[in-house]
Amino acid sequence: MVDMPLERTTGAENVIWDLSIFYNGVDDPAIETDMKSISDQIDNFAATYKGRVASLSVDELLTAVQSLEAIYDRVGRIGNFASLLYSTDAANPQYGALIQKVTEYDSAQEQKLVFFDLEWNNADDALAAKLVADPKLAAYSHMLSATRRYKPYQLSEIEEQLLVEKSVTGSSAWTRFFTQLIAAIRLDFDGQKLTMTQVLTKLHDADRETRRKAAESITAGLKDKAMELTYIFNVLAADKASDDKRRKYPTWVSSRNLANKAPDEVVESLIKAVTSNYDIVAQHYNLKRQLLGLDELTDYDRYAPIPVKESDAFYTWEEAKDIVLTAFSAFSPRIAEISRRFFDENWIHAPVLPNKRGGAFCAFTVPSAHPYVFVNFEGKARDVQTLAHELGHGVHAYLASEAHGLFGMHTPLTTAExxxxxGEMLVFTDLMNKETDPEVRLAMLAHKVEDTFATVFRQISMNRFEDGLHTARRTEGELNTDRINEIWMNSQKAMFGDSVNLSENYGRWWSYVPHFLHTPGYVYAYSFGELLVLALFNIYRERGAAFVPQFEDVLSAGNSDWPEKILAKVGVDLTDLNFWNEGLAAIQDLVNQELELAKQVYPDKVK
Ligand SMILES: [Zn+2]
Structure with missing residues (x-):
């Protein structure tokens, strides 16, 4: 095999975001000045309202909430600046110091504001109901009502303050340590020292030996840090257990469901629907095994490209931008116009850099600024999809922020995707419609199927891992690496059935996934969101252009109402349990199409 250069030029190398809307740099003296002035503003706020929140008039409450909104916007500007900088270079000590300083600062400020929600929740039910129904408070009524759902789980002010204060050296510290540990790992690969992100990418390589070596290298890296990683997972699971116990949440996922505005029964039915359709996963991987001409698929073959001509497709940054904007523009000129601003006004950070965080995200930031998109663009087809994905978030943030400001812009996780x-679906459909070669179409469909699996099935299998982890930590005490490996393997074997042979090494692969630590319970929301979008996409196909303004309205609505009410605007009924099965049927349909196309293109290989 000819050695390829490590990284080809994509044109994304110089696509660096401009953070000057916040500050001019890590040592901008305005950061310090703002911290002081915001702290004073918060002291004034507390002096004005503390002890009075439960008895404010409508006008007073409106003024108070507006002041709070202004405070959070200012605080958010500093926090976002620090975390965006840090995400581009976790090894920069100045960035590390700033983020630590900001974390401590935020905690101190948050403690001073804890009283507001507590006192509001202590307001008499009848009085609170009257206030939130007042037209003057219309813009904040959903936020105020949603806050009161926490009433049964809230603690005394001093306890709440202590939890916030101690999280700086508790859960936040451990999570940050995990981020630094993973960012600093250098894996041996063919005599080179590579980052986790660089080696993970090689699992998508067409060459099986490359994939095998990549998997081996990742396993070795995780094994080397097993003591630290196992300890971090244990500490954070125990930390969550003690918080949940103190607040009297019935299960490990209850607080997440409450934050998601998703009733427990809805989440349970989602999990049940997905886990009872795991055979769709096996159908696809059995086909993949035949297409690859292998007797057996192993864990390092999961992401192997199907060996057709498309598999080495390479996209420059300009091509990726063009593909995404063209697809968005055909759907909605408004959405395309907003997306274009991300490119034109440097709201994107795109290159792969040595100490840059892996993966991709969109930072919503605050209404006085604008959202930012973070990707690690390497020119792969899936990088183009990722770009569309994060820009979709960006547009969502932009629209919701514009319509409802700070308290209405952050949707619950379930509708956040x-x-x-x-956006990803639009790009996929556009590319698929333009492609006439059945072989390339097959490869594209296979990618789409695997992306959908990653979102729907993999996330639910990871939710089953989290369920096992938290339950075991609460009933068995501290867990050793082998025990966590076992929980992971059970959750993964249930999904793959006998279609993929998972080696013992794969048992460690829970230990680099940041979501489990950053936001416990997060992962099912991806599945929720994907199945929701499959349903929305069917509605779009049926209604055509009439759907577009309705969908824009749904995006603009952000977090200004209950998800089921917002989605009722486009005719989706989240409380109907059959709804999940409709989304799963759409996935089965994709797999059926894939199978038919495969038989047509490779009649000799596919039985
Ligand atoms: Zn996302």
């Missing part, structure tokens, strides 16, 4: 996944 709505625009992003829809």
């Amino acid at each position: 709505m625009a992003s996944t829809f």
Whole structure:
């Protein structure tokens, strides 16, 4: 095999975001000045309202909430600046110091504001109901009502303050340590020292030996840090257990469901629907095994490209931008116009850099600024999809922020993936419609199937891992690496059945996934969101252009109402349990199409 250069030029090398809307740099003296002035503003706020929140008039409450909104915007500007800088270079000590300083600062400020929600929740039920129904408070009524759902789980002010204060050296510290540990790992690969992100990418390589070596190298790296990683997972699971116990949440996932505005029964039915359709996963991987001409698929073959001509497709940054904007523009000129601003006004950070965080995200930031998109662009087809995904988030943030400001812009996680996944779907459909070669179409369909699996099935299998982890930590005490490996393997074997042979080494692969630590319970929301989008996409196909303004309205609505009410605007009924099965039927349909196309293109290989 000819050695390829490590990284080809994509044109994304110089696509660096401009953070000057916040500050001019890590040592901008305005950061310090703002910290002081915001702290004073918060002291004044507390002096004005503390002890009075439960008895404010409508006008007073409106003024208070507006002041709070202004405070959070200012605080958010500093926090976002620090975390965006840090995400581009976790090894920069100045960035590390700033983020630590900001974390401590935020915690101190948050403690001073804890009283507001507590006192509001202590307001008499009848009085609170009257206030939130007042037209003057219309813009904040959903936020105020949603806050009161926490009433049964809230603690005394001093306890709440202590939890916030101690999280700086508790959960936040451990999570940050995990981020630094993973970012600093250098894996041996063919005599080179590579980052986790660089080696993970090699699992998508067409050459099986490359994939095998990549998997071996990742396993070795995780094994080397097993003591630290196992300890971090244990500490954070125990930390969550003690918080949940103190607040009297019935299960490990209850607080997440509450934050998601998703009733427990809805989440349970989602999990049940997905886990009882795991055979769709096996159908696809059995086909993949035949196409690859292998007797057996192993864990390092999961992401192997199907060996057709498309598999080495390479996209420059300009091509990726063009593909995404063209697809968005055919759907909605408004959405395309907003997306274009991300490119034109440097709201994107795109290159792969040595100490840059892996993966991709969109930072919503605050209404006085604008959202930012973070990717690690390497020119792969899936990087183009990722770009569409994060820009979808960006558009969602932009629209919701514009319509409802700070308190209405952050949707719950379950609907947070709505625009992003829809954006990916638009790009996929556009590319698929233009492609006439059945072989290339097959490869594209296979990619789509695997992306959908990653979102729907993999996330639910990871939710089953989290369920096992938290339950075991609560009933068995501290867990050793082998025990966590076992929980992971059980959750993964259930999904793959006998279609993929998972080696013992794969048992360690829970230990680099940041979501489990950053936001426990997060992962099922991806599945929720994807199945929701499959349903929305069917509605779009049926209604055509009439759907577009309705969808824009749904995005603009952000977090200004209950998800089921917002989605009722486009005719989706989240409380209907059959809804999940419709989304799963759409996935089965994709796999059926894939199978038919494969039989047509490779009649000799596919039985
Ligand atoms: Zn996303």
